[in-house]
Amino acid sequence: MSGRKIKWGIMGPGNISRKFASDLIQSENAELVAVASRTEGKAAAFASEFNAARSYNSYDDFVQDPDVEIVYIGTLHPQHKECVLQCLNAGKAVLCEKPFTMNAEEAEELIKVARENNTFLMEAMWTRYLxxxxxxxxxxxxxxxxxxxxxxxxxxxxxxxxxxxxxxxxxxxxxxxxxxxxxxxxxxxxxxxxxxxxxxxxxxxxxxxxxxxxxxxxxxxxxxxxxxxxxxxxxxxxxxxxxxxxxxxxxxxxxxxxxxxxxxxxxxxxxxxDDRELHGYIYEAEEAMKCLREGKIESSVMPLDETHDIMKTMDTLRKQWGLEY
Structure with a gap:
């Protein structure tokens, strides 16, 4: 796949983000331009490792970076909702690592905001694209x-x-x-x-x-x-x-x-x-970039309504076990 190069930011430079970034930088269609972490020094180290131009210790500053078109969110599960909302409200497209949210109610809120803002949002269920x-x-x-x-x-x-x-x-x-x-x-x-x-x-x-x-x-x-x-x-x-x-x-x-x-x-x-050399996270990134180039606000491979429905199914399971976060 080739086309206009899409500029990425990463929020939460942990282990899963490292795997994603190691694939992303191999794509001729993508450029990692910024990394954000609330832990002092962590974003800078990550940015240096993957040749990103800028690093931020503040999410507020990060989402205001005019070069970032889409953000990969690899923060801890309970932080997903806050991070996605911050990006969407700043006009940034979002690829959010699974689980999308902690429950269906949170998922519904994010989907509503994305659609109201006419901003791309997708759950990073990488297996679908392998x-x-x-x-x-x-x-x-x-x-x-x-x-x-x-x-x-x-x-x-x-x-x-x-x-x-x-x-x-x-x-x-x-x-x-x-x-x-x-x-x-x-x-x-x-x-x-x-x-x-x-x-x-x-x-x-x-x-x-x-x-x-x-x-x-x-x-x-x-x-x-x-x-x-x-x-x-x-x-x-x-x-x-x-x-x-x-x-x-x-x-x-x-x-x-x-x-x-x-x-x-x-x-x-x-x-x-499949004899690929990369981890495989590149395929979900390519899907997100394809959607952005085509002006779509969601993917037909991982639709937002399906993400929401899957979260409802998971809520049902937890209810059967008496498990609440």
Whole structure:
């Protein structure tokens, strides 16, 4: 893809922002011009590492930078709402890292402001744009596995017993749901194109009050189901299987989208392998830049209404577990 170079700013130069920036600077379509952090010296170090022209210790000053067209927000989960609002109200387009917000109410507020301000806003659900996931969706649209009836998807890892870590801190939105579970939940939304009509779930709530792991059965009517598992204190296989009436698709380690395999009765397995050298965050950035060049205020790949609906589904799950942030 090529076109007018888009100028980026990054708010919150943490680990996820470092991965995003390392991809972004490889794009001929993008330029990282500014970085902001409330921690003294952190933005300057990040800007130096990625050759950004300016760094800010104040978000107020950062959003007034006239060169910044779009902001990637990689702050901690509970800060997303405040940061997105600050950018939108300054007229900056926004690509906000998942989870978009802490709950559906916050998501609804941000979407309302973006639409009222006629300003681009998108959730950074990077997996949607990975070539292997795109290939799987192409196979489905081409009818290669017939009608999709069942999905299984897992994403989990074991952070160990670290009660002081962000992942187990309830005040910081820790737990499986927002850090890991959102991926299979969003993937189910992508595959079925809607939210479940019925949800059955179970979660392990640990000593720090967060969901350490959970399982959920989503029902969509007509026998269609998604079985989803996630955890931050439980290592899982992290594969996804999409089962149709005429075959199935296997996405090993689906979150990272390195390969996709099409299985059809009586046919050899068709394999797609992604040999990219970058992390893969570049694809969501390219989508956001494409939207900006075309004058769009949201992406058709990750629509704002779907982001809001996914947050409502996650609220339903937390309500079943009695979990409030």
């Amino acid at each position: 070539p292997a996931v795109v290939k799987a969706m192409d196979w489905i649209k081409e009818g290669k596995i017939g009608e999709v009836n069942m999905l299984t998807a897992n994403f989990g890892f074991n952070v160990g017993w670290a009660p002081d870590s962000r992942l187990l801190d309830k005040k910081l939105g820790g737990g499986a749901m927002l850090d890991a579970g959102i991926y299979p939940i969003s993937f189910a939304s992508l595959i079925f194109g809607t939210q479940p009509t019925n949800i059955k779930s179970s979660a392990q709530i640990g000593e720090t009050g967060v969901d350490e792991w959970f399982s959920a059965l989503f029902e969509y009517g007509n026998g269609k189901t998604a079985m989803l598992n996630s955890g931050v204190r439980l290592s899982l296989s992290n594969d996804a299987f999409i089962y149709g009436s005429e075959g199935y698709i296997h996405l090993p380690n689906f979150l990272f989208g390195e390969a996709a395999y099409l299985h059809r009765p009586g046919s050899d397995v068709e394999a797609f392998k």
